[in-house]
Amino acid sequence: MRVLGLSSGTSHDGIDAALVSFGVTPGGDELRARLLHHATTPYTPALRKAIRTSLPPGKVRLGDVCALDNRLGRAFAGAATAVLDAAGPADLVCSHGQTIFHAATDGTLQLGQPAWIAERTGLPVVADVRVRDVAAGGQGAPLAPVLDLMLLAGKDGRWGAANLGGIANLTVAVPGEATAYDTGPGNALIDAAALLVTGEPYDRGGALAATGTVRTELLDRLLVEPYYARTPPKSTGKELFSAAYLDGAGGYPPADLLATLTELTAVTVAAEIRRHRLDHVLISGGGVHNATLLDRLAKRADGTALVRSEELGLPADAKEAILFALVGWLTWHGLPAAMPAATGALGPRVIGAITPGADPLRLPAPLTRTPQRLTME
Template sequence: MRVLGLSSGTSHDGIDAALVEFSVTPGGADLRGRLLHHATTAYEPALRAAIRAALPPGKVRLGDVCGLDTRLGQAFAGAATAVLDAAGPADLVCSHGQTLFHAATGGTLQLGQPAWIAERTGLPVVADVRVRDVAAGGQGAPLAPVLDLMLLAGKKGRWGAVNLGGIANLTVAVPGEATAYDTGPGNALIDAAALAVTGEPYDRGGALAATGTVRTELLDRLLVDPYYARTPPKSTGKELFSPAYLDGAGSYPPADLLATLTELTAVTVAAEIRRHRLDHVVISGGGVHNPTLLDRLTRMAQGATLVRSEDLGLPADAKEAVLFALVGWLTWHGLPGAVPAATGARGPRVVGAITPGAEPLRLPAPLTKVPHKLTME
C-alpha cells in the first residue's frame, strides 16, 4: 500500500511530503517501508506571514482562521499533487496539517482542510490525527514515538530518538521504560531570535551562534521555566515558546543571544538523554543542519552516540512526513496511531478522521497480527 504523508511542523516553513510503500512481512510480525519520494514545498511568503500572525500570542478573527484553513488546505493539496506527479500514484493520503494552537488536554487545532486534498487528488485523506487522543484524556502529542518505537524495536542497548524541530521531543525506546515527551524548544526560539535580529528565518548552520558567548545569566533565567520540571506526559508548543518569550532579551548582542538560545536547546535535550541513560540516540529534524547545536548536544550528552536517522534508512528531513504516512497506514487498518505511555491517554486509540476520495470508501479487512517493528528501505 502506498501512503503519502504530509506535515508542516512548528517551524511553519513549508510542507514536507513522503510517499511510502508499506508491506507486511510474511507472518505479519513486521512492517517494511520503502521511501519512494520525499520533498518539501515552501510556503509562499504571504501564507507563511499569515500563519506567523495567527500563532500565539497573535490575535485573529474567526474569518481569518476560516480563510487560513482554506489556504492551507489548498497548499497541502498542491504539495500532494506535486509528489504524485513526480513519483506515481498512491492509495491514501495522511495530512497532519499546520498546528495553530496546542493546549494539550485543553485541545489542539491543526488547519489545512483535507477536503481540498481529497478533491484535488481523488484519494481518501486521513486528517485531524491528534484530537481523538485528546478526547481519550491524552495530550495528542508527541506522536513521534509511534514511528520511533517501531523503528528501534529489537535493538540492543539503551536506544532513544530526538527530533529537533521547532519543539524538541524525545522518545525512550528501552523495553519496559518506553516513554516520549517534548523536552522544550528545539529551533523555535533560535529561529525567532534570528528573524528578529538578522531578518533571516533561521541561523544558517549555527554560524552566528558559533561566534557568540553564552550569557549564563540569561540561560539561568530561561532554565527556571516550570515546564522543564514537569513530569511526563507533557507536550508544548509555540503557545509557550513564542517570540514573546524572548521579551527583555533584546539588549544582548545578536551573536550572544543566538549562542545562549542554542545552548538552551542543547542543555534541555541533553539533560533528558542523561536522565534516561541512553547510549544511542537517533536524531532528526531541522536541527541536524545546525552543527553548532549538534556539537553542544554531543558534548553534553556524556557518551551517548548520536546516530543520524539516515543510518536507519530514514532521511532526517523526511521523518515527520514518514511518521504521518505510517499513522495513515495504521488508521486505514484500524490500528492505534498514538502511544498512551507518551500522551497520557486512557488507552490506545485509532486516530484521525477520513475524508473519502473519488471512489467509494472501502477499508481493508482487519489484520490478524499487529506489526511491532518497522524496517525502512
C-alpha cells in the same frame, strides 16, 4: 500499499511530503517501508506570514482562521499533486496539517482542510489525527514514538530518538521503560531570535551562534521555566516558546543571544537523554543542519552516541512526513497510532478522520495486531 504523508511542523516553513510503500511480512511482525519520493514545498511568504500572525500570542478573528484553513488546504493539495505527478500514484493520503494551537489543557488545532486534498487527488485522506487521543484523555502529542519504537525495536543497548524540530521531543525505546514527551524548544526560539535580530528565518548552520558567547545569566533565567520540571506525559508548542518568550533578552548582542538559545536547546534535550541513561540517540529534524547545536548537544549528552537517522534508512528531513504516512497506514488498517504512555490517554486509539476520495470508501478488514518492527528499505 502506497501512502502519501504530508506534514508541516512548528517551524511553519513549508510542507514536507513523503510517498512510502508499505508491506507486511508473512506472520505480521515486521512492516517494511520504502521511501519512494520526498519533497518539500515552501510556503509562500504571504502564507507563512499569515500562519505566523495566527500563532500565539497573536489575536485572530474567526473569519481569518476559516480563510487560513482553506488556504492551507489548497497548499497541501498542491504539494500532494506535485508528488503524485513526479512519483506516481498513491492509495491514501495522510495529512497532519499545520498546528496553529496546542495546549495540554485546552486541546489542539491543526489547519489545512483535507477536502481540498481529496478533491484534487481523488484519494481518501486521513487527517485531524490528534483529537481522538485528546478526547480519550491524552494530549494528542507526541505521535513520533509509534515510528521510533518500531524502528528501534530489538536494538542492543539503551536507545532513544530525538527529533529537533521547532519543538524538540525525545522517545525512550528501552524495553519496559518506553515513553516519549516534548523536552522543550528545539529550533523555535533560535529561529524567532534569528528573525528578530537578522531578518533571516533561521541561523543557517548555527554560524552566528558559533561566534557568540553563552550568557549564563540569561541561560539560567530561561532554565527556570516550570515546563522543564514537569513530569511526563507532557507536550508543548509555540503557545509557550514563542517570540514573546524572549521579552527582556533584546539587550544582548545577536551572536550572544543565539549562542545562549542554542545552548538552551542543547541543555534541555541532553538533560533528558542523561535522565534515561541512553547510550545511543537517533537524531532527526531540522536541527541536524545546525552544526553548532549538534556540537553543544554532543558535549552536554556526556558520551551518548548521536546517530543520524539516515543510518537506519530514515532521512532526517523526511521523518515527520514518513511518520504521518505510517499513521495513515495504521489508521487504514484499524490499528492504533498513539502511545498512551506518551500522550496520557486512557488507552490506545485508532486516530484520524477519513475524507473519502473520488471512489466509494472501502476499508480493508482491520488487522488483528500491530507489526512490532519497522524496516526502512
